[in-house]
Amino acid sequence: xxxxxxxxxxxxxxxxxxxxxxxxxxxxxxxxxxxxxxxxxxxxxxxxxxxxxxxxxxxxxxxxxxxxxxxxxxxxxxxxxxxxxxxxxxxxxxxxxxxxxxxxxxxxxxxxxxxxxxxxxxxxxxxxxxxxxxxxxxxxxxxxxxxxxxxxxxxxxxxxxxxxxxxxxxxxxxxxxxxxxxxxxxxxxxxxxxxxxxxxx
Numbered sequence: 001x002x003x004x005x006x007x008x009x010x011x012x013x014x015x016x017x018x019x020x021x022x023x024x025x026x027x028x029x030x031x032x033x034x035x036x037x038x039x040x041x042x043x044x045x046x047x048x049x050x051x052x053x054x055x056x057x058x059x060x061x062x063x064x065x066x067x068x069x070x071x072x073x074x075x076x077x078x079x080x081x082x083x084x085x086x087x088x089x090x091x092x093x094x095x096x097x098x099x100x101x102x103x104x105x106x107x108x109x110x111x112x113x114x115x116x117x118x119x120x121x122x123x124x125x126x127x128x129x130x131x132x133x134x135x136x137x138x139x140x141x142x143x144x145x146x147x148x149x150x151x152x153x154x155x156x157x158x159x160x161x162x163x164x165x166x167x168x169x170x171x172x173x174x175x176x177x178x179x180x181x182x183x184x185x186x187x188x189x190x191x192x193x194x195x196x197x198x199x200x201x
Contacts, residue, residue: 033187075136
């Protein structure tokens, strides 16, 4: 029996154990941000449903006229259409994330890129809803406050109106980016750090 060969094999086995346990530890660390993101996705879904219900009762709460109410519900239907598409993508990803195994780098990487895509969809939906809201507000001013609005417009320069629109869009953009980062982005960054630390399979 060759004792030198046995000694070398024993050394190789011992040296491989720390690598395996280190990788497994990193994979376990990845589960924490994944679980947090899943929980936040569930909360987000509930928040959006509540928001849509609140939006549906706004015309009755503020006593909109019949014509304004009609216009409002056209905008509301468009909002619901975009939101339904997002909900479908959001829910499908949420369900699929439970079917994946979190015991490999490949699965964690899949979750990371899918979630990144969902965040971009989430931000796009926020911009769309914000612009729909601004468009409705402009329509509301023309329908309900025509005389007052005309007087205000006559005293404002086009440069002021363009600047006002630009600042509004900028504020909406900053709030959207900060909210996406606060709610999902920081956990996604933690997940990416774990993925980068893992060795390729």
